[in-house]
Amino acid sequence: MTPSPRLETVAFDSLIVRLFDAIDESHMPWVLAAVDAIRERLGEDALEVVPSYTTVLVQLEIRRLSLGEARAHLGEVLASLAPRATEDGSLHEIPVWYDASVGPELELIAQRAGITADQVIERHCAHDYSVFALGFAPGYGFMGLVEDALATPRLKTPRQKVAAGSVGIADRQTAVYPAPSPGGWNLIGRTATRLFDREREGYTLFKPGDRVRFVAIDRATFEAQGGDTTPQPPAEESGA
Secondary structure, rough: OOOOOOOEEEEEEEEEEEEEOOOOOOHHHHHHHHHHHHHHHHHHHHEEEOOOOEEEEEOOOOOOOHHHHHHHHHHHHOOOOOOOHHHHHHEEEEEEOOOOOOOOOOHHHHHHHOOOOOHHHHOOOOOOOOEEEEEOOOOOOEOOOHHHHOOOOOOOOOOOEEEEEEEEEOEEEEEOOOOEEOOOOOEEEEOOOOOOOOOOOOOEEOOOEEEEEEEEEHHHHHHHHHOOOOHHHOOOOOOO
């Protein structure tokens, strides 16, 4: 699907390039190509160029480039836009211990889908997920799309604390919590992989356009990797 770009003013110094209206993994090559082209065209006149699911936010150095001038540049850029090669992003394998003690909604998702918990695990691991955007917390990558059978609404009442490394599903997206935080996603397992590290170049493991493959491991392997096996309390209520 080819985009139908639209420019929207969101602040005195910022524009949004809206490429699509719906989330789809096939859109990411276009979104990332737009990021590359905008950075190349605007150079230092663009303070921030931030990709998301269907859009690119462009914050301008307004003292050097007006909104009107930026619109003219972006119009020319978007008129000749071509998708970026899909293999440009990195592929990350994330080992996950899938277990009800650390993933209390594993059985819930299985019941909703009419399958077993083992089948939920198998299906969650069967797909490479695109990283659509980073947000919510440092290193938190919004990924998708899980198959329809695994799609589950967010919890009606978010937990006050979700353990670091928790792997969750919300609607058709999946993600890993980089640090302890509140959260309303349905938890199905936990990883020992650090997604945010101040010693790492760029700090975060994921970047938009990367792909993530989850790999099921047993408890012994999880513990050997430094994983925390402290149980995650069940949510007060679910989106069932």
